[in-house]
Amino acid sequence: MHSSIQEIVGLLKERPTLSVGPQVIWNERLDRQITSIPLTNGDDEKRAYEIALKGAFLIYNDSLSKGHDELQDRLVYARNDTASYWHGIMHRKEGDYNNAKHWCPSNHPIHVQLLEKARAYVKAQTIENGELKATLQKLVEQSAWNARLFVDIVKDNVLNGLTDEAATLLANIQQIELELLLDYTCEKAVGKTFTEIAS
Template identity: 30%
Template sequence: MTSVRQQTSNIMAMAKILFTHKPFLNPMQVWNPEMDNQIQALEESFGINENEFMRAIQSGLYLWNENLESSHVISQEITSPTGSYWHGLIHRMEGDFSNAKYWFNDARHHPISTQLVSSLRAYLTMEQLAKLDNETLRSKLEVLVASPVWNPAVFVDAVALQLMHVQDSLAEEWLRQIQYLEMKLLLNYCYEQSYGGSLLEAIEQQ
């Protein structure tokens, strides 16, 4: 078992690399196989101090590395809203949209939701959305930007439309960035609950 300091150092090192990659909406293969080995080794370091948020961090790192299977094995054993949120993300990225909605509903109004809405509005505006030709997808994104609360079911619908019908390059860029923000906030939340302090701020200060 490694020290808490070593654990946080390892997590920060992995996250710093993973943050340079913006996961695909529907990934087909692991992004960095070597990173998978490092994520697996993290589990062996938890020891008797392991808690559900540590496991959720591991699930999130696997998902960021686009290893959906390994992430799913962990998240399905975490019964909290946070575990359900990771579970919903996995199913959305698998293209299992109805199951994704089920797990997002089970996650209820997750603590990251307020910050996610703020981050979304800072990134995407109604004026930018006017550039999107597909009216159906544009209306879904307009709902997300206009809503005072995060609506994961509407985002699932937007991703499904993009992947299955629209396939617009600009929409792809927007949706991947929103997913990036979502995953970043959720991973940071898990880190805060496990170790205290912000993972994002710690990385910036390195």
Template identity: 30%
Template sequence: MTWTESLYKLAAKLTAHKPSLYPTEELDDLTDVKITKLSVDGFEGERRSYALSVKAGLHLFNESLEPSHAISQDIDTPTGSYWHSIMHRMEGDYSNAKYWFRMAGAHPVYDDVAKEAFAYIRQTGLEDIQSAALKQQFEQWLSASGYDPVRFTDLVEYQVTKANDERGEELLKHIQWIEMRKLLRHGYAFSGGERELF
């Protein structure tokens, strides 16, 4: 099977899933093997780094942190740094995640993430969040002019380490899902993808 055929099947399966903010094990061992076997032979230069970023992202959708980290830490681009950041956020190493978000700089997907994430929160509302402190942090985050992944990481950290708010968890997982899907599409498009990935 070609890169494209295999990739579409994996992406269709994985991107429907909203990964945990703090996964404890991968979703599916066999899917991990399939991602690992996706060959980037034939990709060169910048296109190769984007193809590798797609593999790093698929591993994170499968909640496989170590394989994703092994790939993303060797991609010296803003997109590689972005996946590296998300991986550290998901493992609970929030200060390291924020460092790599700063290394990624003003990534091109931020505007699209902000538009979709802010619209989603405004549509669903924050009323059901039980933690007053978490709700206040959400409101401050929403008042920003654009997507700030460092402040989003602070929200995730507060939820995971202090609030443990059921509704807050749902909202944050959905925003992370939006972020990861946008980043995966970006990597795929710049690897030379010719049609929508999902």
């Protein structure tokens, strides 16, 4: 694992919960560190996850355009479900919802745990807005995580004027998703989860 990865993880671990629709890059200097992470001489699958990790770090830094650029690499573009998932999240965060749904995989290894955690989170909340409550219950009561439905819920709430309640609830569900996907991507790329590197 390259030494800069530990430093990047340490910085990203300190950032607050990410908004579902960021307006600015969180730490512009961090972009240069992320894009300069060297790829190993591993096989194509290993290198694909390393590229996906660079894209993930940039997206986690709310540097959506640069994250998108990384994910256009021939090794990951439309070939790696994890990179495609990050691609979908990037488009969701920038507000290109139809494109986001295209890239979100219908099944990913994190989805079982994501559904469990999102279900527990929603169940523990007192949600004032009845329509929002119903849509979030529909999301978490399904038999499998539906990334495309989550895109629709974010879209509807953003386009109808994101209330403080919706902004908090959606950002916290998104945070569960991002942390699980970041752990998975790190483990595939460098052999340790984001959480393990940060601790």
